Amino acid sequence: MVAHPSRPQLFQSSMDPNFYTWSLRWWPYAVAHGLNPLHSTEVSAPAGSNLAWVTSIPPLALLVSPLTALAGPVVSFSLLVAAAIPTAGWATFVLARRLTGRFWPALTAGALYGFSAYELNHIYAGQLNLAFSLLLPLMAYLVLLWRDASISSGAFVVLLTLAMVVQFYLFLETFADMTVVWLVALAAGYVLVGRSGRRAIARLAGLVAAAFGIALVFASPYLVFALGHIPPGFIRSPARTSLDLAGLLVPRTSQTFGMAWLAKYATPLPSPANDGYIGIPLVLIAIALAVVAWSSRLTRFLIVMLVLLLVGALGPAVRLDGQQIAGLPWARLWLLPIAQSAYPARLMVFVFLALAVIVAVWLARPRRRWWLTGLRWLLALLAVAVVATNVPALDLTHGRGLPTFISSGAYRHYLHRGATVVVISGRGNAGMLWQAETDFYTRLAGGYLNHAIAQNSDLPPPVAVLESRHVTRGDFVQFRRFLRSANVRAILVEADWAWDWPAILSQAGLRGQTIDGVIVYWTPGTPRPGVRLSARLMP
Numbered sequence: 001m002v003a004h005p006s007r008p009q010l011f012q013s014s015m016d017p018n019f020y021t022w023s024l025r026w027w028p029y030a031v032a033h034g035l036n037p038l039h040s041t042e043v044s045a046p047a048g049s050n051l052a053w054v055t056s057i058p059p060l061a062l063l064v065s066p067l068t069a070l071a072g073p074v075v076s077f078s079l080l081v082a083a084a085i086p087t088a089g090w091a092t093f094v095l096a097r098r099l100t101g102r103f104w105p106a107l108t109a110g111a112l113y114g115f116s117a118y119e120l121n122h123i124y125a126g127q128l129n130l131a132f133s134l135l136l137p138l139m140a141y142l143v144l145l146w147r148d149a150s151i152s153s154g155a156f157v158v159l160l161t162l163a164m165v166v167q168f169y170l171f172l173e174t175f176a177d178m179t180v181v182w183l184v185a186l187a188a189g190y191v192l193v194g195r196s197g198r199r200a201i202a203r204l205a206g207l208v209a210a211a212f213g214i215a216l217v218f219a220s221p222y223l224v225f226a227l228g229h230i231p232p233g234f235i236r237s238p239a240r241t242s243l244d245l246a247g248l249l250v251p252r253t254s255q256t257f258g259m260a261w262l263a264k265y266a267t268p269l270p271s272p273a274n275d276g277y278i279g280i281p282l283v284l285i286a287i288a289l290a291v292v293a294w295s296s297r298l299t300r301f302l303i304v305m306l307v308l309l310l311v312g313a314l315g316p317a318v319r320l321d322g323q324q325i326a327g328l329p330w331a332r333l334w335l336l337p338i339a340q341s342a343y344p345a346r347l348m349v350f351v352f353l354a355l356a357v358i359v360a361v362w363l364a365r366p367r368r369r370w371w372l373t374g375l376r377w378l379l380a381l382l383a384v385a386v387v388a389t390n391v392p393a394l395d396l397t398h399g400r401g402l403p404t405f406i407s408s409g410a411y412r413h414y415l416h417r418g419a420t421v422v423v424i425s426g427r428g429n430a431g432m433l434w435q436a437e438t439d440f441y442t443r444l445a446g447g448y449l450n451h452a453i454a455q456n457s458d459l460p461p462p463v464a465v466l467e468s469r470h471v472t473r474g475d476f477v478q479f480r481r482f483l484r485s486a487n488v489r490a491i492l493v494e495a496d497w498a499w500d501w502p503a504i505l506s507q508a509g510l511r512g513q514t515i516d517g518v519i520v521y522w523t524p525g526t527p528r529p530g531v532r533l534s535a536r537l538m539p
Contacts, residue, residue: 001396005078006071008433010126012397015448015458017077017126018429018436020057022447024080025073025436027061038225042440043432043447045420046486052226054449055129059166073436074402077128084123084131089114091134092353095141096360098148105363109356111384113137115391116352117277124392129171133349135163136178140353143204153203157211164215169222173342174349181350182208184308192300238334241343242315244322247276249283251390275348276313277390281383282355288379289362298361306354313351315344359383400427400496403517406434410516411441419489420445422463426497429458434492445486460486466504476508483523491521 001010010017022043030037037058041048061068064076093110100106113119113133122130139160146156168175186208190201216223286306293299316331317324333339363380367373405411415421420443423431431444448458457464462482465475482488491510493501495517505512505521512521 001078002082005075007078007401008074008427009397009400010078010081011124011395012400012427013395014125015428018427018433019448020126020128021073021077022429022432022436023056023058024061024064024068024076025439026051026056027058028065028068029440031062038222039229041443042435043444043449045443045445049447049449050229050231051449052222052229053231055127055171057129057171058169060128060132060170074433077126080128081123081126081131084128084133085114085119087132087134088119088137091137091141092356095137095144096357098141098144099357100360100364102360102364105360108363108380108384109360112282112359112387113352113356115384115387116349116356117387117390118275118346118348118352120391121274124394130174130346130349132170133174135167135170136174136349137353137356139163139178140357146204146207147200153207157207157214160208160211161214161218164211165218168215168219173346176338176342177347177350179212180312181309181347182212185305188304188308189301192297192304194297197297238315238339238342238344241345242317242319243276243310243313243345243348244319245314246321247274248278249280251277251279275345276351277387278352278355279383279386279390281379281386282359285362285379285383286355286358289358293361293365302354302358302361306351306358309347309351309354313344313347397427402434402437403494403496405492405516405518405520406437408516411438411518414515414520415442415490417441418443420487422446422460422488422491423494424459424463424491424498424501425494426499427494430494430497431458431492445488463491466508467500471504471507479508488523489526490523493519493521495519 097106
């Protein structure tokens with residue numbers, strides 16, 4: 001991706017990568033044109049779409065806006081994907097080195113967090129809102145700086161507020177999870193630290209509360225708009241998005257080392273279980289640290305937090321191999337409005353952070369016997385190796401960049417600025433990708449924003465239905481009515497990803513022209529701005 005950053009290539013059969021590419025262009029565009037960035041009429045035309053409940057990553061979009069303006073949103077997306085792992089690993093390294101004072105244990109912790117199953121799964125999916133997880137270890141690092149009097153209380157509040165605000169706008173669900181983790185961590189610290197340290201914990205809690213309150217003030221414009229525009233049906237089932245116990249120890253199906261018995265257990269695991277794989281060596285390290293260093297307050301805190309986070313990731317019930325084996329007493333909490341749309345398995349990002357710090361503390365313990373030190377490192381390196389071997393193979397598309405119709409600017413000769421179009425392609429969210437690359441030259445009827453609030457297709461329903469096996473004459477009537485009501489001026493089909501659409505649109509009575517990799521179908525009554533001599537008529 002770094003070698004060819006201008007080529008859209010990551011998981012192009014999915015909707016998410018090109019949605020985030022669109023988001024990287026949308027925020028600078030909305031700010032520059034004085035538009036409401038939380039509602040866009042550029043997609044789902046003519047009505048537009050509410051973006052307040054969509055993860056449109058404004059911090060990243062504004063951060064890389066100079067690069068986006070210079071090289072385009074695809075380049076920005078590619079380089080952000082490449083930067084996600086090292087930045088997460090670096091932030092954890094900084095935290096662990098501050099805590100232990102040791103370089104190599106801290107580097108090992110950074111590797112475990114940066115290459116964790118959680119991080120890699122979301123890198124694979126191109127989900128920048130989840131892949132950028134460096135703020136969580138940096139918040140813990142700020143606590144250590146304050147503890148060591150390396151920064152003042154005022155500086156701590158300012159920096160923590162900044163981190164919280166950025167996390168809020170990066171992804172609201174992680175911010176909500178972070179809020180719960182802060183409450184649990186402060187409570188656990190107060191109980192475990194002993195009388196001598198409780199005053200410091202209470203003071204820390206006050207500073208964190210101040211930072212949180214100020215962060216909510218900065219988040220209030222977003223919150224007011226979001227709560228006033230709640231989309232209908234915005235509910236997921238936490239039971240389907242919870243951690244599966246087998247997923248802790250069973251790797252993904254493609255990484256079972258040819259072992260039939262292991263593949264058997266890996267096959268039925270639901271998708272969220274892929275976020276939870278930690279492997280046996282990490283479990284052994286956590287147990288070993290608890291056994292040999294339980295007298296340490298830091299060890300007790302880390303182990304207690306690890307257990308509580310794992311329990312939280314289970315959601316409303318205990319599941320094993322995809323089957324519910326027991327309900328949990330607090331299951332009703334997941335029915336609260338604020339929790340109904342949560343992914344309990346996403347708490348695993350905090351689990352991996354706790355495990356990374358546990359490994360650093362384990363490796364930094366005083367050296368007594370050389371063979372014990374060697375055994376520690378052997379187990380730690382094995383843990384890193386187990387995590388590394390569970391890396392999913394990136395789904396990269398080679399040789400299919402943007403069609404010349406888009407990349408050369410040819411679209412300007414065939415489409416009026418602001419015209420509403422439908423984009424059809426086997427490439428996921430191709431319409432939003434093209435819109436981002438053309439700086440919103442056209443409006444898009446369709447576009448996939450979020451599974452919880454939109455259909456499963458990036459096409460408008462009257463268009464998507466034509467791809468089904470049981471198309472009726474009535475479907476074609478509805479299709480033509482939709483084109484008129486949405487004022488669609490053209491349908492653009494990416495030639496390399498056209499599939500059966502030329503035949504389908506021919507049945508609908510439309511004739512197209514192949515122009516620089518795109519088959520253009522002008523709708524009835526639409527004047528054609530221009531036709532190149534090289535264009536050929538499609539049957």
